[in-house]
Amino acid sequence: MALEPAPTTFERLRVLAAIAATGTIAGAARMLDYTPSAVSQxxxxxxxxxxxxxxxxxxxxxxxxxxxRRLAASGTDLLDEVRSAFDQVAEAPSTTALRIAAFPTAISALLLPARERLEPTVRLTIVHAEPGDALRALVAREVDAAITDGLIDVEHGLHRALLAVEPIQLVVSSSRRVRRLEDCAEARWVLGGATSRTGQAARQRCQAAGFEPDVIAETEDHHVTFDLIRAADAVSVLPALALTDVPDGIRAVTALDLNLHRRIELVTRPRLASTPAIQTLEQTLRP
Incomplete structure (x- = not known):
């Protein structure tokens, strides 16, 4: 029995997926480097x-x-399935290129060390993006995978793999003596803002300890946080990945357990999760 001709092309499915990701014809055109007219056609x-x-x-x-929506979802799966098929039937060992989005401390602490260990089997192109932007890029097929901090909701049926659970620790100047959180009641604080789950959780810990933190700056940039701790004798909370290279005059209070943690997750589209390249990446990133 003869096979029926394919009713459409992969490129048209790619266009539909881009429209679904961006919500506009112009956005899809920019993503694919097409003209809006070509996308409409x-x-x-x-x-x-x-x-x-x-x-x-x-x-x-x-x-x-x-x-x-159904065709866009199926089309995205199909495009990933075709890529996976080509990866699996390669006759000789070859290099698989992956684009991965990640936040700064994950790039420094996880991806840069892993990059050398992965080559020549997997060649990484690293894209700097905060977790929310990284997930949007993943859904839009701009990247193949993303490292997120587990503090943002993952939608769109994406595949999640836990890499690590890291503690969030109190960080102070080396001269400040802290045995309990209450010892920082009169201190100036640097915390994430209203959209920061870590910042809000830290505020709740302070309130449970009987005080409202005096927040002089809202940021999640650990370099800025370090500068403020030194300049204003402030205190803050930071995840372990941000504490791999603490400047002189600053220390993490490791003896104080705040019972705050952050999940580090590798997120990818379901059809890519079982590919050799993604599996190798996941194994390499795990401690």
Whole structure:
């Protein structure tokens, strides 16, 4: 029995996935380095083949219809499946290129050491992105994987693998003596802002200890935090990855358990999770 010709092309599915990720024709065009007209033409051709509307245009952009969302999800899986198939049938050992997004301390502490160990089997291109942006890039197929801090919700049916659970510790100037959290009640604090789960959790710990922290700066940049601790004799909380190279005059109070932790996770699309390159990456990143 003869095979039926393929009804569409992978490129049209890639265009639909880009529209789903960006929510606009212009955004999809920028992602794919196409003109908006070319994106619209691919979408129109795909709708003719599907026999139904896949997207609805409005002043806010483009919203996929229910059939469009189903086709975009299936198309993304199919594109990843094709890539996986090519990786698995390679006759000779070859280099697989992966793009991975990660936040700064994960790049320094995890990816840079792993990069040399992975070559020549896996060649990493590292993209600096905070966890939320990294996940958006992953869904948009701009990267193949992301390292997140586990403090942000992972949606879109992505595959998550736990790499480590690290403590979040109180950080102070070396001259400050701290035995209990209450000893910092009169101190000036540096914490993450309203959107920072770590910052909010630290505030709750302070309140449970009977005081409201006097926050003089809101930041999650550990370099800025170190500068403020030295300049203003402030105190803060930082995850272990940010404490691999603490400047002189600053110390982590390791004897004080705040019962705060952060999950470090490797996140990828489901169809890529079982590929040799991603599995090798995951094994290499684990302690």
């Amino acid at each position: 691919h979408l129109a051709a795909l709708e003719r083949e599907a026999g139904t509307a896949l997207a609805e245009r409005s002043n806010r952009g483009v919203e996929l219809t229910a059939p469009g």
